[in-house]
Amino acid sequence: MRNHSSKLTGRIIAVLFIVTTIIFTCTACFGGDTEKTKEITGEQDLKGAKIGVQLGTVGDTYVSDYKKDGATVVQYNKGADAVQALKKGKVDCVVIDQQPAKAFVEENQDLKILEEPLTTEEYAICIAKGKEDFLNKVNSALEKLDKNGTLKKIEGNYIGDNKGSYQYKSPENVNRSNGKLVVATNAAFEPYEYVEGGKFVGVDMDISQAIADELGMELKIEDMEFDSIVTAVSSGKADMGIAGMTVTEDRLKNINFTEPYTTSYQVIIVPNGKSDTTALISGEKFINDFIVDSRWQYIVQGLLTTLEITVLAALMGLVLGFLIAIGRVTCDNTGKCKILNWLLKAYLTVIRGTPTMIQLLIIYYIIFASSDIDKVIVAVIAFGLNSSAYIAEIVRSGINSIDVGQFEAARSLGFSYSQTMWNFIIPQAIRNVLPALGNELIVLLKETSISGYIGIMDLTRGGDYIRSRTYDAFLPLILVALVYLVIVVILTALLGKLEKRLKNDGR
Amino acid sequence: MEDKNAMIYVENLKKSFGDTVVLNGITTSVKKGEVLVILGPSGCGKSTFLRCLNRLEEPTEGSIYLDGVDITGKKVDINKERQKIMMVFQHFNLFPNKTILENLTIAPVKLKSVPKSQAKEKALQLLDRVGLKEKANAYPAQLSGGQKQRVAICRALCMEPEAILFDEPTSALDPEMVGEVLSVMKGLAESGMTMICVTHEMGFAKEVANRILFFDNGTIAEEGTPQEIFENPKNQRLKDFLSKIL
Numbered sequence: 001m002r003n004h005s006s007k008l009t010g011r012i013i014a015v016l017f018i019v020t021t022i023i024f025t026c027t028a029c030f031g032g033d034t035e036k037t038k039e040i041t042g043e044q045d046l047k048g049a050k051i052g053v054q055l056g057t058v059g060d061t062y063v064s065d066y067k068k069d070g071a072t073v074v075q076y077n078k079g080a081d082a083v084q085a086l087k088k089g090k091v092d093c094v095v096i097d098q099q100p101a102k103a104f105v106e107e108n109q110d111l112k113i114l115e116e117p118l119t120t121e122e123y124a125i126c127i128a129k130g131k132e133d134f135l136n137k138v139n140s141a142l143e144k145l146d147k148n149g150t151l152k153k154i155e156g157n158y159i160g161d162n163k164g165s166y167q168y169k170s171p172e173n174v175n176r177s178n179g180k181l182v183v184a185t186n187a188a189f190e191p192y193e194y195v196e197g198g199k200f201v202g203v204d205m206d207i208s209q210a211i212a213d214e215l216g217m218e219l220k221i222e223d224m225e226f227d228s229i230v231t232a233v234s235s236g237k238a239d240m241g242i243a244g245m246t247v248t249e250d251r252l253k254n255i256n257f258t259e260p261y262t263t264s265y266q267v268i269i270v271p272n273g274k275s276d277t278t279a280l281i282s283g284e285k286f287i288n289d290f291i292v293d294s295r296w297q298y299i300v301q302g303l304l305t306t307l308e309i310t311v312l313a314a315l316m317g318l319v320l321g322f323l324i325a326i327g328r329v330t331c332d333n334t335g336k337c338k339i340l341n342w343l344l345k346a347y348l349t350v351i352r353g354t355p356t357m358i359q360l361l362i363i364y365y366i367i368f369a370s371s372d373i374d375k376v377i378v379a380v381i382a383f384g385l386n387s388s389a390y391i392a393e394i395v396r397s398g399i400n401s402i403d404v405g406q407f408e409a410a411r412s413l414g415f416s417y418s419q420t421m422w423n424f425i426i427p428q429a430i431r432n433v434l435p436a437l438g439n440e441l442i443v444l445l446k447e448t449s450i451s452g453y454i455g456i457m458d459l460t461r462g463g464d465y466i467r468s469r470t471y472d473a474f475l476p477l478i479l480v481a482l483v484y485l486v487i488v489v490i491l492t493a494l495l496g497k498l499e500k501r502l503k504n505d506g507r
Numbered sequence: 508m509e510d511k512n513a514m515i516y517v518e519n520l521k522k523s524f525g526d527t528v529v530l531n532g533i534t535t536s537v538k539k540g541e542v543l544v545i546l547g548p549s550g551c552g553k554s555t556f557l558r559c560l561n562r563l564e565e566p567t568e569g570s571i572y573l574d575g576v577d578i579t580g581k582k583v584d585i586n587k588e589r590q591k592i593m594m595v596f597q598h599f600n601l602f603p604n605k606t607i608l609e610n611l612t613i614a615p616v617k618l619k620s621v622p623k624s625q626a627k628e629k630a631l632q633l634l635d636r637v638g639l640k641e642k643a644n645a646y647p648a649q650l651s652g653g654q655k656q657r658v659a660i661c662r663a664l665c666m667e668p669e670a671i672l673f674d675e676p677t678s679a680l681d682p683e684m685v686g687e688v689l690s691v692m693k694g695l696a697e698s699g700m701t702m703i704c705v706t707h708e709m710g711f712a713k714e715v716a717n718r719i720l721f722f723d724n725g726t727i728a729e730e731g732t733p734q735e736i737f738e739n740p741k742n743q744r745l746k747d748f749l750s751k752i753l
Contacts, residue, residue, distance in 0.1 A: 412593065419617070423613070424602055427604060
C-alpha cells in the first residue's frame with residue numbers, strides 16, 4: 001500500500017508541476033499587456049465606449065441607453081469580474097454602485113472613481129406580487145427602524161467615517177414564532193452584502209435581521225446570483241430580496257418594492273494612469289486570499305459540498321441509469337412493454353438534449369418552486385437525473401456488447417431472466433464499460449461547478465467568494481482548478497485499480 | 508418412432524421466423540438413455556429444433572412433453588424444466604469472469620441449493636473424469652478449445668440433468684481437439700445419459716447413436732438406425748448429403 005500511495009502522490013505532484021508551468025508560460029505570453037483603451041473623463045465619453053457592468057443591475061439597464069450611440073456593454077456576473085476586466089483593459093470603464101466601487105478602488109491602486117456620479121438611485125426590498133399584506137408589514141417595520149434611527153446607525157457602521165462604530169444586535173428575548181424569513185441576496189456587493197468569517201454581513205444583512213426581529217421571524221439568508229433574486233422571490237423560493245436593488249420600471253412589472261431604505265449613486269470607475277505594481281502572485285496576495293479571515297475555509301467547505309453533491313448524484317445516477325438500461329434492453333429484446341420503452345427513450349432524449357444548467361434551474365425554480373427543500377438535495381437530484389441518462393446509455397452499450405451466448409448459457413442452466421442479468425451479464429458489462437463510467441464520473445464532478453447558480457457554496461463558488469472579497473482573480477481561480485484536477489487524478493487512479501481488480505479472467 | 512410415454516415427446520413442432528418456416532411439423536420421441544443424432548444440410552432447422560427443446564427458441568406451434576408435462580404450456584415454470592435438460596453449445600459459452608470451478612458450481616448452488624462444499628466436490632470429481640482437475644482454478648481464457656468444451660460438458664453434468672442437448676459441440680474446434688471431446692461424449696453415452704446431438708461427426712454418429720434423424724427443409728426426411736441411414740439410405744436428399752460428406 002505504501003508503495004501505491006507514494007506513486008499516486010508522485011503523480012499528483014508531477015501533474016501540478018506541469019500545469020503550473022503551463023499557466024505561467026501562458027500568462028507571461030498573453031496576460032501581461034493590456035489592450036489600448038479609450039479614455040473616459042465623464043458621462044459624455046460613454047458614447048462609443050466599451051462599458052463593463054454587472055448583469056441585471058441598474059448600471060446595466062442605464063448604460064444600455066448608450067448602445068444606440070455606439071457603446072458596447074459587456075455584462076459580467078459579478079462586479080469583481082467587471083473590475084478585473086477593466087484592469088486588463090478589456091473594457092474602458094465600469095459602471096457600478098458607489099459603495100462597492102469605493103471598495104474596489106481601495107483594493108486596486110490603478111483605478112479611480114470619476115467625481116461626477118452617473119445617476120442617483122434608491123435601494124428597496126423586493127417582495128412577490130400578491131403578498132401585499134406582507135409588503136405592508138415590512139414597510140411598517142422599515143418605517144419604525146427609520147424613525148428610531150436604527151437604519152442610519154446600521155449604514156454608518158459600514159459607510160462613511162465612523163465605520164465599525166455600531167454593530168446591530170437583535171434585542172433579547174425576541175419571540176420568533178412567526179416562522180422563517182427567507183431573504184435572497186447576492187453576497188458579493190460590499191458593503192451592502194458580503195461574506196466575512198463565514199457569515200453574511202453588510203448593511204442589507206443587518207437591515208434584514210432588524211426586520212426579522214420586528215416581524216418576530218427567524219432570518220435565513222439565501223445567497224445566489226444577482227439576476228436570480230427576482231426569480232427566487234417571485235417564485236416563492238424567498239420571502240424577500242435585498243441586494244442593493246434599485247426600483248426600476250422593468251422590475252416593477254414582475255415584483256413589488258418596499259419604500260426605499262437608502263440612497264446610492266451609479267458611478268464610473270476608470271484607470272487612473274498608474275500601474276498596479278503588485279505582482280501576479282505574491283506572498284502578500286496569497287496571505288490575503290487564503291489566510292486572512294480564514295478564507296481557505298471557503299475552499300475546504302466548498303470542496304466538501306462539491307464532493308457531497310458528486311458522490312450522492314453519482315450514486316443516484318448509477319442506480320437510475322442501471323434500471324433504465326436494463327429496462328431498455330429488456331424491452332428491446334422481448335419487443336414487449338412498448339410504452340415503457342417509449343417513455344424511457346423520451347426521458348433519455350430530453351435529459352441528454354438539454355443543458356445541465358437549464359435542468360438545474362428548472363428543477364430548482366419550477367419543480368421545487370414552493371417547497372422548502374435543501375438546495376444540496378436539489379442539486380443532487382438535478383445532477384443525478386442528468387447523469388442517469390448518460391450512465392443508462394453507457395450501461396446499455398455494455399450489456400449489448402456481451403455475447404448472446406452468455407445469456408443463452410445462463411438461461412439454459414435454468415437461471416431466470418433477472419438472475420441471468422445480475423449474475424452474469426451486468427458484471428461483465430460493468431467491466432467493459434468501466435472506463436466510460438469513469439469518464440462520466442469525471443464529467444459529473446466538474447459539472448457540479450454550476451451549483452453556484454442556485455446559490456450552493458461549492459468549490460467553484462468558494463473561489464468566487466474569495467475573489468469577490470480580495471479582487472484577486474488569479475490565485476483563487478488557479479487554486480480551485482488545481483483542487484478539481486487533484487480530485488480527478490485521484491479518481492482516475494482509483495478507477496484504474498478497480499479496473500484491474502475486475503479484470504479477473506486470467507488473461 | 509413416436510412414443511407418447513417416452514421421456515421426451517415432440518408433437519407437430521413448428522417454428523417460423525417472420526415468414527420463413529424453419530420447422531414444419533416435427534413429431535418424434537426420445538427414450539430414456541437413448542442417443543439421438545440429428546443430421547442434415549445447413550439451414551435444415553436441426554439447431555432450431557434443438558433450441559426449441561429447451562425453449563431457447565419459442566415454438567410457433569406444437570407441444571414438447573418432458574416426462575409427460577407439456578413444457579410449452581403457459582403455466583409451466585420453464586426455469587425449473589430447463590434444469591432437467593442441459594445444453595452444450597458450439598462456442599462453449601463458459602463464463603469468462605468465473606473460474607472453471609465457479610462455472611461448474613454456480614448453477615447447482617444458486618438454483619438447487621446444493622451446499623457449496625458438496626457442489627465443489629462433485630465438480631472436482633467430474634473435472635477429474637475429463638482429465639481437467641488441475642484446471643479447476645484457471646479461467647476459461649487459459650484453456651484450449653477442447654478443454655473448454657469438456658468443461659462445458661461437466662457444467663451440464665453438474666446439474667444432474669435427465670438429458671443433454673449438444674449443438675454442434677465440435678464444430679468450433681481445431682481438428683486435433685475434436686477427439687478428446689468426442690471421447691468424453693462417448694463415455695457419457697455409455698454411462699446411459701440421454702443425449703440429442705446435432706453434429707457433423709459421422710464417425711460418432713455411426714458408432715454411438717441409437718437412432719439418427721435426417722432433417723431436410725424443416726421436416727424429418729428420414730429416420731433410422733445408423734446402419735439403415737448410412738448403408739441403405741432411401742431418401743434422395745439423404746443420399747446426396749451422404750455422398751457429399753463421406
